[in-house]
Amino acid sequence: MLVGDIARRNARRYPTKTAVMSGGTRLSWAAVDERANRLATYLLAQRLQPGDRVAICARNTAEWPELSFGLAKAGLVSVPINIRLSAPEIAHILADSGTRAGVLHADQAPVAADPFGALDHVLQIGGTDAGRDYETALAAGRAVDPTPAELRPDDVQFILYTSGTTGHPKGVIHSHRGMLAQAADTAIVTEARHDDVTLGTTPSFTAGGMIRTVAGLYLGQTLVLHPRFDPEAVLDEIERSRVTMTTFIPTMLMRTLKVLTEQPRDVSSLRRISYGSAPVPPGLAEEAIQRLGCDLQQRYGLTEAGGQATILTPEDHRRAIAGEEHLLASCGRETPFAEIAIVDDEGKVLPSGETGEIVIRSDAAALGYWNRPEATTATFRPEGLYSGDLGWLDEAGYLYIAGRKTDMVISGGFNVYPAEIERVIAGHPGVDLVTVVGIPDPEWGETPVAVVVPKGTPDPGLADQLRELCRGNLAGYKQPRRFEFREALPLGPAGKILKREVRAELIDPAPTGTAS
Secondary structure: OOOOHHHHHHHHHOOOOEEEEEOOEEEEHHHHHHHHHHHHHHHHHOOOOOOOEEEEEOOOOOOHHHHHHHHHHHOOEEEEOOOOOOHHHHHHHHHHHOOOEEEEEHHHHHHHHHHHOOOOEEEEEOOOOOOEEHHHHHHHOOOOOOOOOOOOOOOEEEEEEEOOOOOOOEEEEEEHHHHHHHHHHHHHHOOOOOOOEEEEOOOOOOHHHHHHHHHOOOOOOEEEEOOOOOHHHHHHHHHHHOOOEEEEOHHHHHHHHHHHHHOOOOOOOOOEEEEOOOOOOHHHHHHHHHHHOOEEEEEEEEHHHOEEEEEEOHHHHHHHHOOOHHHHHOOOEEOOOEEEEEEOOOOOEOOOOOOEEEEEEEOOOOOEEOOOHHHHHHHEEOOEEEEEEEEEEOOOOOEEEEEEHHHOEEEOOEEEOHHHHHHHHHOOOOEEEEEEEEEEEOOOEEEEEEEEEEOOOOOOOHHHHHHHHHHHHOOHHHOOOEEEEOOOOOEOOOOOEOHHHHHHHHHOOOOOOEEO
């Protein structure tokens, strides 16, 4: 099976069933498959060859699924572009990947039109400023499936560029086989059903977004796409479209619950919310389950792993609320398609309770990095994917994240794991968001600093309360040397805190912010 077969098979089985909704657009499975075929045949008629790269720079829009399936049918390789990137950053990705063609949304044309202008062929959704009108191109295509007979599951399906901590981002290579393995793994752990209606508000151009397009439609489900997260729009959509599943980061969950308090909605259709990027406090988990009336699950993974590798199940959440609160500090246990080990710097497997690098074996893992043979060899090894994340496993197999290896703070010769401090601080009811980073220190080499976004009006005594909380729960060498307070923290497209930006601002501070 290939990724493009998802659209073909669902069009045979459920031709009139709604596949995609976005804004005022509603497409059946038959329409999605036909549009995917027309896109594929049009691009092949422009003398593109299987294996050629095609960039996509677009916000969440109804065209995303047909773009993914259409390029896959043609044997072309999708290169999703983060819509927040600058023109030079986009130009680097296009050049590094050797992209020949692109699909650009009109909203992104002001920034992306110039670098896309260097490509052989450009289609524009919603205009013609930077390329040929997308709908006109589809009309010129043919409603036949052009999948090459020689296309194989191990062929490349898409290349996703990750934002590195230094230098240029690396392109992570994913195959048809890997994405279908992730779709099957996701279907199992989320207990997905054909009649599910999944709401997507996180970006489609991320790893999670690419997986959502495949996994969220794998069984012939319906996918609803919003261009951005808005808690009121989310609740309206759940009520209107009888949404059954969605994915949040914890801050999204908090904002949605706040709106629900002020404006009650009928959310009885919702059966499960997935979340990632950070654990949720026990109080928030209990409130969400009670007020939304649905299950929660947390997933851990990374772009190189093809998505999720662990699952903290709804049953785990119920156990946590019933008293086993430590479970909410974990990100669960291995999914059916993954195996996890913790290793030391020499690659030796460590026993439970010891912190080391997380190594993942999974059928969904990427093939390597585009044009980066040395980085590929270092990360994708015979024994598994070296994630760059630090963590430990308890005796029951639950994984606890200690942070990135590059985020680890070495203070006075001791290893300090930011995630350990963050979990303690996040447990304070006055904390909305927190991150811990290491900054240079003349005496200790590095020292941990906690940057906190308070809930509501900041309590003047919050810094002292957090200091006391840390003293009672952390060893002396792990204590944050100071607390900084901000109104917000910089977030990436997947909702993860950009620690490198936080650290850079602390080292070269802007005039805003307070310290204590």
